[in-house]
Amino acid sequence: MTSRDQFHASLQTQAPPPTLSLSQAALWWIGKKNWAEAHRLVQSAEGARECDRIHALLHRQEGDLANARYWYARADARMPDQTIIQEWEELVRQAFPQTGTQPS
Structure with missing residues (x-):
């Protein structure tokens, strides 16, 4: 695991x-600012909640808020009131949970 x-x-x-x-x-791909490739990937997995959530972020980034709301609803999520970068960082945290404990 990465x-x-x-x-x-x-x-x-x-x-x-x-x-x-x-x-x-x-x-x-979002981290590389290749929005089109990220969109292609999540479209290929429509119905997978984590992909639908990323799909929502992509439409929000495009400024297509009506479509973004649709994908947030499909992912059983609400449109956040944070920046696109903050939302991406939160999705990365969720996708790569830290394991173990940090040294004190």
Whole structure:
């Protein structure tokens, strides 16, 4: 499994790590600002809640708020009142939960 730190470091490469799930890869493409590739991926998995949630973010980023609301509803989520970057960071945290405890 890829850690959150590994995910962020991989954004310096040309392609996503092959171990990422489809939704994680979509988040990776968003991190690379390749909105079209992220959109293509989540559209291919319509009905998967985590992909529908990312799909909502993509439409919000485009400024298509009516379509974004539709996808948030499909993902059983509400449109957040945070920035696109903050929402992406939250989705990354959810997609790559930290395991274990941090040293004190």
